[in-house]
Amino acid sequence: MRDRKRGSHRRVSTSPWKYVVATWLAGVLAAVGLGAVSPAGSALRSSLGLSAGALAWATSSITAVGAVLGIPAGWWILHFGAHRALSWGLFVMAVATAISATAGSWGLLLGSRVAEGVGYLLVFVAGPVVITRMTQGGIRSAALALWGTCVPMGLAVAAALGGVLASQWTWNRWLALTALGPLIMAGVLTVVLPRLPRTPVQYPHRAVGTWNGALRLGAAYGSLSLVGVAVVMVLPLFLTEHREVTPTVAGTVVALVCLGSAIGGLAASWLLRRGLALSSLVPLGVLMPVACLPAFSAEFPLAVSGAAATLVLLVDGLLISAVFAAVPAAVSRAEHVDVANGILNQLGSVGMLMGPPVFGLAIAAAGWGAVAAATFVFGGLGTVLLLKGARTGTADGVSRSLDAPDGVDVREGSEPLRKAPDVSKPNRNRF
Numbered sequence: 001m002r003d004r005k006r007g008s009h010r011r012v013s014t015s016p017w018k019y020v021v022a023t024w025l026a027g028v029l030a031a032v033g034l035g036a037v038s039p040a041g042s043a044l045r046s047s048l049g050l051s052a053g054a055l056a057w058a059t060s061s062i063t064a065v066g067a068v069l070g071i072p073a074g075w076w077i078l079h080f081g082a083h084r085a086l087s088w089g090l091f092v093m094a095v096a097t098a099i100s101a102t103a104g105s106w107g108l109l110l111g112s113r114v115a116e117g118v119g120y121l122l123v124f125v126a127g128p129v130v131i132t133r134m135t136q137g138g139i140r141s142a143a144l145a146l147w148g149t150c151v152p153m154g155l156a157v158a159a160a161l162g163g164v165l166a167s168q169w170t171w172n173r174w175l176a177l178t179a180l181g182p183l184i185m186a187g188v189l190t191v192v193l194p195r196l197p198r199t200p201v202q203y204p205h206r207a208v209g210t211w212n213g214a215l216r217l218g219a220a221y222g223s224l225s226l227v228g229v230a231v232v233m234v235l236p237l238f239l240t241e242h243r244e245v246t247p248t249v250a251g252t253v254v255a256l257v258c259l260g261s262a263i264g265g266l267a268a269s270w271l272l273r274r275g276l277a278l279s280s281l282v283p284l285g286v287l288m289p290v291a292c293l294p295a296f297s298a299e300f301p302l303a304v305s306g307a308a309a310t311l312v313l314l315v316d317g318l319l320i321s322a323v324f325a326a327v328p329a330a331v332s333r334a335e336h337v338d339v340a341n342g343i344l345n346q347l348g349s350v351g352m353l354m355g356p357p358v359f360g361l362a363i364a365a366a367g368w369g370a371v372a373a374a375t376f377v378f379g380g381l382g383t384v385l386l387l388k389g390a391r392t393g394t395a396d397g398v399s400r401s402l403d404a405p406d407g408v409d410v411r412e413g414s415e416p417l418r419k420a421p422d423v424s425k426p427n428r429n430r431f
Contacts, residue, residue, distance in 0.1 A: 016135050020143040022192050023130050026090055027147060029181040030123040031154020032161075033093055033116060034062050036178040039162025040171035044109075047171065054106050058113050065117030066124070066349030073125045074342020082129035082338065083193055087186045089122025094183035101175035119182070124150075125341045130193070132328050132337050141325040142273035148321030149265030152228075152313070156258045163251065213330030214340035216389035221323045221344050222351030223382030227288065227375050228261060228316040230355030235295075235309060238368060242298050243305070253306045260310035264317030272325055278386075281322050285383030287315050289376035296368045312375070323386055330389050 037044065037059045045055055077085045096116035103109040127150070131143045158178070165174050232254060239250040268281060294300045295308035323344070331340050358378075362370035 016139060017143070019134055019193055020131055020139075020146065022189060023086065023127050024146055024150060026086060026123060026182075026185050026189060027127050027150030028154045028157065029185050030090065030093060030120050031151045032158045032181060033097055033154075033178055034120060034151070035155040035158030036097070036162065036175060037113070039159060039166040040174050043166065043171040048103070048106055048109065050106055058106070058109050060353060061110060061113040062117035062120050063349045063352045065114060066121045066345045067353055068346075069118075069121060070125065070344075070346025070349060071339065071342045073121050073345070074339035077122070077126050077129065077342070078338040082126040082133070083189075083195065085122045085126035086130055086193075087189045089119040089126060090182040090186035090189070092116070092119030092122065094119075094179045094186065097175055097179035097182070101172045101179065121345060124345050125338065128324055128327065128341045128344075129337050134194075138273055138275060140328060141278075142269045144324040144327065145265060145269035145272050145321035148268065148324045149262045149317065152258050152261035152265065152317055156255060156262060159251070159255050159258065163255075213389050214327070214336070214343045215347075216385045217323050217326055217330055217340070218343040218347035220382045220385035220389060221320060222347035222349075223378045223385065224316055224320050224323065224351070225348045226351035226355040226358065227379045227382070228313055228320070228355075229352045230359035231292070231295075231309065231312055231316075231371070231375070232258060233356040234359050234363065234371065238296055242368065243302060245302065253302075253309070256306065257309045257313050260313040261317030261320075264314035264319075265321035267314075268318045268321035268325070272322075278322050278326050281318060282383050282387045284315050285319055285379055288312050288379040289372045291315075292372035292375045293369075296371045316379070319383060319386060323389075326386065326389055 037055070041055055041059075044050060044058075045052070050058075093116050096112045096119060100109055100112035100116065103112060128144060128147050131147055132140060135143050162174060165177070169177075235257065236247075236250045236254055239245050239253060240247060245253075271281070272278070291308040291311040293308075295305050295312060297305065300308075327340050327344065328337065331337055359371060359374055362374045366373070
Protein backbone atom coordinates (compact mmCIF):
# COMPACT_ATOMS: atom_id res chain seq x y z
CA MET A 1 0.00 0.00 0.00
CA ARG A 2 2.86 2.31 0.88
CA ASP A 3 4.66 1.64 -2.43
CA ARG A 4 1.47 2.17 -4.32
CA LYS A 5 0.91 5.51 -2.62
CA ARG A 6 4.47 6.62 -3.14
CA GLY A 7 4.33 5.62 -6.81
CA SER A 8 1.12 7.51 -7.36
CA HIS A 9 2.82 10.75 -6.35
CA ARG A 10 6.02 10.24 -8.32
CA ARG A 11 6.42 12.78 -11.09
CA VAL A 12 7.99 12.35 -14.47
CA SER A 13 11.15 14.43 -14.50
CA THR A 14 10.56 15.81 -18.00
CA SER A 15 7.34 17.58 -18.92
CA PRO A 16 5.51 16.10 -21.92
CA TRP A 17 5.15 19.64 -23.27
CA LYS A 18 8.74 19.47 -24.51
CA TYR A 19 7.75 16.66 -26.86
CA VAL A 20 4.38 18.17 -27.69
CA VAL A 21 6.03 21.39 -28.85
CA ALA A 22 8.59 19.46 -30.92
CA THR A 23 5.77 17.54 -32.63
CA TRP A 24 3.81 20.77 -33.15
CA LEU A 25 6.82 22.41 -34.80
CA ALA A 26 6.98 19.47 -37.19
CA GLY A 27 3.37 20.14 -38.17
CA VAL A 28 4.01 23.87 -38.63
CA LEU A 29 7.00 23.23 -40.91
CA ALA A 30 4.95 20.75 -42.94
CA ALA A 31 2.20 23.37 -43.31
CA VAL A 32 4.79 25.88 -44.55
CA GLY A 33 5.34 23.45 -47.43
CA LEU A 34 1.60 23.44 -48.08
CA GLY A 35 1.62 27.21 -48.65
CA ALA A 36 5.08 27.53 -50.20
CA VAL A 37 4.01 27.73 -53.84
CA SER A 38 1.59 30.66 -53.51
CA PRO A 39 4.15 33.41 -52.68
CA ALA A 40 6.24 32.38 -55.70
CA GLY A 41 3.24 31.81 -57.96
CA SER A 42 3.91 34.65 -60.40
CA ALA A 43 7.57 33.75 -60.82
CA LEU A 44 6.70 30.08 -61.30
CA ARG A 45 4.14 30.86 -63.98
CA SER A 46 6.58 33.07 -65.83
CA SER A 47 9.52 30.66 -65.55
CA LEU A 48 7.70 27.46 -66.50
CA GLY A 49 5.06 29.01 -68.74
CA LEU A 50 2.17 27.78 -66.60
CA SER A 51 -1.47 28.75 -66.83
CA ALA A 52 -3.39 29.78 -63.73
CA GLY A 53 -5.12 26.38 -63.74
CA ALA A 54 -1.84 24.46 -63.92
CA LEU A 55 -0.44 26.46 -61.02
CA ALA A 56 -3.61 25.80 -59.02
CA TRP A 57 -3.16 22.06 -59.53
CA ALA A 58 0.42 22.28 -58.31
CA THR A 59 -0.75 24.24 -55.27
CA SER A 60 -3.64 21.96 -54.29
CA SER A 61 -2.07 18.59 -55.14
CA ILE A 62 -0.82 18.19 -51.55
CA THR A 63 -4.34 18.25 -50.11
CA ALA A 64 -5.59 16.10 -53.01
CA VAL A 65 -3.35 13.28 -51.75
CA GLY A 66 -4.96 13.52 -48.32
CA ALA A 67 -8.43 13.53 -49.83
CA VAL A 68 -7.71 10.17 -51.48
CA LEU A 69 -5.32 8.38 -49.11
CA GLY A 70 -6.14 9.69 -45.62
CA ILE A 71 -7.81 6.54 -44.27
CA PRO A 72 -5.31 4.09 -45.85
CA ALA A 73 -2.51 6.18 -44.34
CA GLY A 74 -4.09 5.75 -40.92
CA TRP A 75 -4.14 1.96 -41.28
CA TRP A 76 -0.54 1.92 -42.52
CA ILE A 77 0.71 4.10 -39.67
CA LEU A 78 -1.07 1.77 -37.24
CA HIS A 79 1.34 -0.99 -38.30
CA PHE A 80 4.42 1.11 -39.10
CA GLY A 81 4.41 3.20 -35.93
CA ALA A 82 3.47 6.86 -35.52
CA HIS A 83 6.90 8.05 -34.36
CA ARG A 84 8.68 6.63 -37.39
CA ALA A 85 5.92 7.80 -39.73
CA LEU A 86 6.27 11.36 -38.41
CA SER A 87 10.02 11.51 -39.06
CA TRP A 88 9.79 9.74 -42.40
CA GLY A 89 6.97 12.04 -43.50
CA LEU A 90 9.18 15.07 -42.87
CA PHE A 91 12.06 13.44 -44.72
CA VAL A 92 9.87 12.66 -47.74
CA MET A 93 8.63 16.26 -47.78
CA ALA A 94 12.20 17.59 -47.69
CA VAL A 95 13.36 15.41 -50.60
CA ALA A 96 10.25 16.12 -52.69
CA THR A 97 10.53 19.88 -52.08
CA ALA A 98 14.19 19.84 -53.10
CA ILE A 99 13.18 18.14 -56.36
CA SER A 100 10.44 20.70 -56.99
CA ALA A 101 13.03 23.46 -56.53
CA THR A 102 14.88 22.07 -59.55
CA ALA A 103 11.77 21.47 -61.67
CA GLY A 104 12.00 22.61 -65.25
CA SER A 105 8.54 21.51 -66.32
CA TRP A 106 5.00 21.38 -65.00
CA GLY A 107 5.03 17.57 -64.96
CA LEU A 108 8.06 17.38 -62.66
CA LEU A 109 6.67 20.14 -60.45
CA LEU A 110 3.32 18.38 -60.13
CA GLY A 111 4.91 14.99 -59.49
CA SER A 112 7.17 16.35 -56.77
CA ARG A 113 4.24 18.15 -55.13
CA VAL A 114 2.25 14.90 -55.11
CA ALA A 115 5.20 13.15 -53.44
CA GLU A 116 5.38 16.02 -50.97
CA GLY A 117 1.69 15.45 -50.30
CA VAL A 118 2.45 11.87 -49.25
CA GLY A 119 4.93 13.12 -46.66
CA TYR A 120 2.53 15.85 -45.57
CA LEU A 121 -0.19 13.25 -45.03
CA LEU A 122 2.10 11.07 -42.91
CA VAL A 123 2.97 14.06 -40.72
CA PHE A 124 -0.63 15.13 -40.19
CA VAL A 125 -1.94 11.65 -39.45
CA ALA A 126 0.97 10.61 -37.23
CA GLY A 127 1.42 13.90 -35.33
CA PRO A 128 -1.85 13.77 -33.34
CA VAL A 129 -1.25 10.06 -32.64
CA VAL A 130 2.16 10.80 -31.12
CA ILE A 131 0.68 13.56 -28.97
CA THR A 132 -2.22 11.36 -27.85
CA ARG A 133 0.06 8.56 -26.71
CA MET A 134 2.42 10.83 -24.80
CA THR A 135 -0.16 12.83 -22.83
CA GLN A 136 -3.19 12.35 -20.61
CA GLY A 137 -6.15 14.28 -19.29
CA GLY A 138 -6.24 18.04 -19.58
CA ILE A 139 -2.74 18.13 -21.04
CA ARG A 140 -3.86 15.83 -23.85
CA SER A 141 -6.85 18.00 -24.75
CA ALA A 142 -4.78 21.17 -24.70
CA ALA A 143 -1.94 19.59 -26.70
CA LEU A 144 -4.29 18.29 -29.40
CA ALA A 145 -5.97 21.67 -29.58
CA LEU A 146 -2.51 23.20 -30.07
CA TRP A 147 -1.94 20.74 -32.92
CA GLY A 148 -5.01 22.20 -34.61
CA THR A 149 -3.10 25.48 -35.09
CA CYS A 150 -0.36 23.91 -37.25
CA VAL A 151 -1.95 24.62 -40.63
CA PRO A 152 -2.90 28.30 -40.10
CA MET A 153 0.41 28.99 -38.38
CA GLY A 154 2.38 27.36 -41.17
CA LEU A 155 0.38 29.15 -43.87
CA ALA A 156 0.92 32.48 -42.10
CA VAL A 157 4.68 31.86 -41.92
CA ALA A 158 4.77 30.87 -45.60
CA ALA A 159 2.80 33.97 -46.61
CA ALA A 160 4.85 36.39 -44.50
CA LEU A 161 8.32 34.95 -45.12
CA GLY A 162 7.58 34.02 -48.73
CA GLY A 163 6.16 37.45 -49.44
CA VAL A 164 9.43 39.04 -48.36
CA LEU A 165 11.83 36.57 -49.97
CA ALA A 166 9.92 35.89 -53.18
CA SER A 167 10.57 39.45 -54.35
CA GLN A 168 14.31 39.16 -53.63
CA TRP A 169 15.05 35.51 -54.38
CA THR A 170 14.31 33.24 -57.30
CA TRP A 171 11.47 30.77 -56.77
CA ASN A 172 14.03 27.92 -56.81
CA ARG A 173 15.89 29.33 -53.83
CA TRP A 174 12.67 29.96 -51.93
CA LEU A 175 11.44 26.37 -52.39
CA ALA A 176 14.88 25.03 -51.51
CA LEU A 177 14.75 26.98 -48.26
CA THR A 178 11.39 25.45 -47.35
CA ALA A 179 12.96 21.99 -47.77
CA LEU A 180 15.50 22.62 -45.01
CA GLY A 181 13.00 22.92 -42.16
CA PRO A 182 11.41 19.46 -42.53
CA LEU A 183 14.83 17.86 -43.11
CA ILE A 184 16.29 19.35 -39.92
CA MET A 185 13.15 18.59 -37.93
CA ALA A 186 13.15 14.94 -39.05
CA GLY A 187 16.60 14.57 -37.49
CA VAL A 188 15.59 16.46 -34.35
CA LEU A 189 12.56 14.24 -33.75
CA THR A 190 14.61 11.08 -34.28
CA VAL A 191 16.90 12.20 -31.46
CA VAL A 192 14.45 13.94 -29.14
CA LEU A 193 11.25 11.91 -29.11
CA PRO A 194 11.28 8.95 -26.73
CA ARG A 195 10.27 5.54 -27.98
CA LEU A 196 6.91 4.43 -26.67
CA PRO A 197 5.80 0.80 -26.59
CA ARG A 198 3.75 -0.16 -29.61
CA THR A 199 0.05 -0.62 -29.15
CA PRO A 200 -0.98 -4.18 -30.02
CA VAL A 201 -3.20 -4.21 -33.08
CA GLN A 202 -6.62 -5.65 -32.36
CA TYR A 203 -9.70 -5.76 -34.53
CA PRO A 204 -12.80 -5.90 -32.33
CA HIS A 205 -15.98 -7.19 -33.93
CA ARG A 206 -17.99 -4.28 -32.59
CA ALA A 207 -16.33 -1.01 -33.43
CA VAL A 208 -19.33 0.75 -34.91
CA GLY A 209 -19.36 3.35 -32.14
CA THR A 210 -15.72 4.15 -32.74
CA TRP A 211 -16.11 4.74 -36.46
CA ASN A 212 -19.38 6.63 -36.07
CA GLY A 213 -17.70 9.06 -33.70
CA ALA A 214 -14.61 9.38 -35.90
CA LEU A 215 -16.74 9.93 -39.01
CA ARG A 216 -18.76 12.63 -37.25
CA LEU A 217 -15.59 14.42 -36.20
CA GLY A 218 -14.06 13.96 -39.65
CA ALA A 219 -17.16 15.45 -41.28
CA ALA A 220 -17.04 18.30 -38.75
CA TYR A 221 -13.39 18.94 -39.63
CA GLY A 222 -14.20 18.84 -43.34
CA SER A 223 -17.06 21.33 -42.98
CA LEU A 224 -15.05 23.74 -40.82
CA SER A 225 -12.00 23.47 -43.09
CA LEU A 226 -14.24 24.19 -46.08
CA VAL A 227 -15.38 27.43 -44.46
CA GLY A 228 -11.93 28.56 -43.34
CA VAL A 229 -10.16 27.89 -46.64
CA ALA A 230 -13.00 29.34 -48.70
CA VAL A 231 -13.14 32.60 -46.73
CA VAL A 232 -9.38 33.07 -47.05
CA MET A 233 -9.46 32.31 -50.79
CA VAL A 234 -12.36 34.62 -51.73
CA LEU A 235 -11.39 37.50 -49.43
CA PRO A 236 -8.57 38.90 -51.64
CA LEU A 237 -10.92 39.10 -54.63
CA PHE A 238 -13.53 40.93 -52.58
CA LEU A 239 -10.98 43.38 -51.21
CA THR A 240 -9.40 44.25 -54.57
CA GLU A 241 -12.59 44.38 -56.64
CA HIS A 242 -15.20 45.73 -54.21
CA ARG A 243 -13.08 47.58 -51.64
CA GLU A 244 -10.63 48.76 -54.34
CA VAL A 245 -7.57 48.22 -52.16
CA THR A 246 -4.11 47.45 -53.53
CA PRO A 247 -2.87 43.85 -53.69
CA THR A 248 -0.36 44.68 -50.96
CA VAL A 249 -3.08 45.85 -48.59
CA ALA A 250 -5.22 42.83 -49.46
CA GLY A 251 -2.29 40.49 -48.76
CA THR A 252 -1.66 42.12 -45.39
CA VAL A 253 -5.33 41.77 -44.40
CA VAL A 254 -5.39 38.10 -45.46
CA ALA A 255 -2.21 37.36 -43.48
CA LEU A 256 -3.77 38.88 -40.35
CA VAL A 257 -6.95 36.90 -40.95
CA CYS A 258 -4.95 33.65 -41.18
CA LEU A 259 -3.26 34.50 -37.89
CA GLY A 260 -6.74 34.78 -36.40
CA SER A 261 -7.23 31.06 -37.01
CA ALA A 262 -4.01 30.25 -35.18
CA ILE A 263 -5.00 32.51 -32.28
CA GLY A 264 -8.34 30.71 -32.07
CA GLY A 265 -6.57 27.37 -31.83
CA LEU A 266 -4.25 28.65 -29.12
CA ALA A 267 -7.27 29.97 -27.22
CA ALA A 268 -8.90 26.54 -27.43
CA SER A 269 -5.73 24.94 -26.07
CA TRP A 270 -5.61 27.43 -23.17
CA LEU A 271 -9.29 26.98 -22.31
CA LEU A 272 -9.22 23.18 -22.46
CA ARG A 273 -6.05 23.10 -20.35
CA ARG A 274 -8.05 24.87 -17.67
CA GLY A 275 -10.84 22.32 -17.70
CA LEU A 276 -13.43 23.92 -19.98
CA ALA A 277 -15.68 21.30 -21.59
CA LEU A 278 -15.48 20.85 -25.35
CA SER A 279 -19.23 21.30 -25.64
CA SER A 280 -18.87 24.79 -24.17
CA LEU A 281 -16.89 25.94 -27.22
CA VAL A 282 -19.41 24.77 -29.81
CA PRO A 283 -22.00 27.62 -29.41
CA LEU A 284 -19.34 30.09 -30.54
CA GLY A 285 -19.91 28.76 -34.06
CA VAL A 286 -22.91 31.07 -34.40
CA LEU A 287 -20.49 34.01 -34.61
CA MET A 288 -19.07 32.91 -37.96
CA PRO A 289 -22.03 33.66 -40.29
CA VAL A 290 -22.84 36.80 -38.30
CA ALA A 291 -19.29 38.12 -38.67
CA CYS A 292 -19.35 37.34 -42.42
CA LEU A 293 -21.95 40.07 -42.96
CA PRO A 294 -19.64 43.04 -42.17
CA ALA A 295 -16.58 41.13 -43.42
CA PHE A 296 -17.98 41.00 -46.97
CA SER A 297 -19.77 44.33 -47.06
CA ALA A 298 -18.33 47.51 -48.61
CA GLU A 299 -20.51 49.66 -46.33
CA PHE A 300 -18.23 49.17 -43.32
CA PRO A 301 -14.76 50.66 -42.83
CA LEU A 302 -11.94 48.39 -43.96
CA ALA A 303 -10.71 47.98 -40.39
CA VAL A 304 -14.14 46.72 -39.30
CA SER A 305 -14.40 44.33 -42.23
CA GLY A 306 -10.90 43.01 -41.58
CA ALA A 307 -11.63 42.52 -37.88
CA ALA A 308 -14.87 40.70 -38.71
CA ALA A 309 -13.10 38.38 -41.15
CA THR A 310 -10.46 37.71 -38.49
CA LEU A 311 -13.23 36.79 -36.05
CA VAL A 312 -14.61 34.27 -38.56
CA LEU A 313 -11.24 32.54 -38.83
CA LEU A 314 -10.60 32.81 -35.08
CA VAL A 315 -13.79 30.91 -34.27
CA ASP A 316 -13.14 28.48 -37.12
CA GLY A 317 -9.63 27.76 -35.81
CA LEU A 318 -10.93 27.36 -32.28
CA LEU A 319 -13.52 24.77 -33.37
CA ILE A 320 -11.02 22.89 -35.56
CA SER A 321 -8.71 22.60 -32.55
CA ALA A 322 -11.67 21.32 -30.55
CA VAL A 323 -12.19 18.61 -33.19
CA PHE A 324 -8.66 17.29 -32.68
CA ALA A 325 -9.07 17.44 -28.91
CA ALA A 326 -12.28 15.36 -29.17
CA VAL A 327 -10.73 12.45 -31.09
CA PRO A 328 -9.37 10.37 -28.15
CA ALA A 329 -12.79 10.33 -26.47
CA ALA A 330 -14.49 9.27 -29.70
CA VAL A 331 -12.56 6.01 -30.16
CA SER A 332 -12.87 2.81 -28.16
CA ARG A 333 -9.30 1.54 -28.32
CA ALA A 334 -5.86 3.13 -28.49
CA GLU A 335 -5.02 1.60 -31.88
CA HIS A 336 -8.07 3.29 -33.41
CA VAL A 337 -6.52 6.75 -32.97
CA ASP A 338 -4.34 6.19 -36.05
CA VAL A 339 -7.25 5.41 -38.32
CA ALA A 340 -9.44 8.11 -36.75
CA ASN A 341 -6.82 10.73 -37.61
CA GLY A 342 -6.68 9.29 -41.12
CA ILE A 343 -10.44 9.83 -41.38
CA LEU A 344 -10.03 13.41 -40.15
CA ASN A 345 -7.34 14.18 -42.70
CA GLN A 346 -9.21 12.59 -45.59
CA LEU A 347 -12.49 14.40 -44.92
CA GLY A 348 -10.67 17.61 -43.98
CA SER A 349 -8.75 17.54 -47.26
CA VAL A 350 -12.01 17.02 -49.15
CA GLY A 351 -13.39 20.12 -47.43
CA MET A 352 -10.30 22.16 -48.33
CA LEU A 353 -10.62 21.16 -51.98
CA MET A 354 -14.36 21.84 -52.14
CA GLY A 355 -14.38 25.15 -50.25
CA PRO A 356 -13.22 27.64 -52.92
CA PRO A 357 -15.39 26.27 -55.78
CA VAL A 358 -18.48 25.90 -53.56
CA PHE A 359 -18.22 29.47 -52.26
CA GLY A 360 -17.35 30.70 -55.75
CA LEU A 361 -20.55 29.19 -57.18
CA ALA A 362 -22.59 30.66 -54.32
CA ILE A 363 -21.12 34.15 -54.90
CA ALA A 364 -21.71 33.90 -58.65
CA ALA A 365 -25.35 32.97 -58.07
CA ALA A 366 -26.30 35.32 -55.23
CA GLY A 367 -23.55 37.89 -54.73
CA TRP A 368 -21.26 38.44 -51.78
CA GLY A 369 -24.09 38.05 -49.29
CA ALA A 370 -23.96 34.33 -50.13
CA VAL A 371 -20.72 34.06 -48.14
CA ALA A 372 -22.66 34.45 -44.89
CA ALA A 373 -25.31 31.96 -46.08
CA ALA A 374 -22.74 29.34 -47.10
CA THR A 375 -20.87 29.85 -43.83
CA PHE A 376 -24.13 29.36 -41.93
CA VAL A 377 -24.79 26.06 -43.74
CA PHE A 378 -21.35 24.49 -43.58
CA GLY A 379 -20.24 26.10 -40.32
CA GLY A 380 -23.52 25.07 -38.70
CA LEU A 381 -23.09 21.51 -39.96
CA GLY A 382 -19.56 21.40 -38.59
CA THR A 383 -20.54 22.66 -35.14
CA VAL A 384 -23.47 20.22 -34.85
CA LEU A 385 -21.29 17.27 -35.87
CA LEU A 386 -18.58 18.39 -33.43
CA LEU A 387 -21.10 18.56 -30.61
CA LYS A 388 -22.42 15.07 -31.39
CA GLY A 389 -18.93 13.63 -31.74
CA ALA A 390 -17.77 15.14 -28.45
CA ARG A 391 -20.90 13.94 -26.63
CA THR A 392 -20.50 10.43 -28.01
CA GLY A 393 -17.03 10.10 -26.57
CA THR A 394 -18.02 11.55 -23.21
CA ALA A 395 -21.19 9.53 -22.86
CA ASP A 396 -19.55 6.21 -23.67
CA GLY A 397 -16.58 6.84 -21.42
CA VAL A 398 -14.40 5.13 -23.99
CA SER A 399 -11.41 7.43 -23.70
CA ARG A 400 -10.19 5.49 -20.68
CA SER A 401 -8.99 2.70 -22.99
CA LEU A 402 -6.32 5.02 -24.38
CA ASP A 403 -4.57 5.05 -21.01
CA ALA A 404 -5.36 1.69 -19.51
CA PRO A 405 -5.76 -1.83 -20.88
CA ASP A 406 -8.85 -3.93 -20.36
CA GLY A 407 -9.43 -4.72 -16.72
CA VAL A 408 -7.45 -1.80 -15.29
CA ASP A 409 -9.49 0.15 -12.81
CA VAL A 410 -10.08 3.86 -13.24
CA ARG A 411 -11.47 6.44 -10.89
CA GLU A 412 -14.81 7.81 -11.95
CA GLY A 413 -14.38 11.24 -13.49
CA SER A 414 -10.59 11.06 -13.41
CA GLU A 415 -7.69 9.71 -15.40
CA PRO A 416 -6.79 6.01 -15.26
CA LEU A 417 -4.48 4.90 -12.47
CA ARG A 418 -1.87 3.65 -14.89
CA LYS A 419 0.98 6.16 -15.24
CA ALA A 420 1.83 7.87 -18.50
CA PRO A 421 4.89 6.54 -20.34
CA ASP A 422 8.17 7.65 -18.82
CA VAL A 423 9.40 10.22 -21.30
CA SER A 424 12.36 11.24 -19.17
CA LYS A 425 14.62 8.46 -20.51
CA PRO A 426 16.84 9.38 -23.44
CA ASN A 427 16.08 7.96 -26.83
CA ARG A 428 18.45 5.52 -28.49
CA ASN A 429 18.19 3.69 -31.80
CA ARG A 430 14.46 3.69 -32.12
CA PHE A 431 13.91 4.02 -35.85
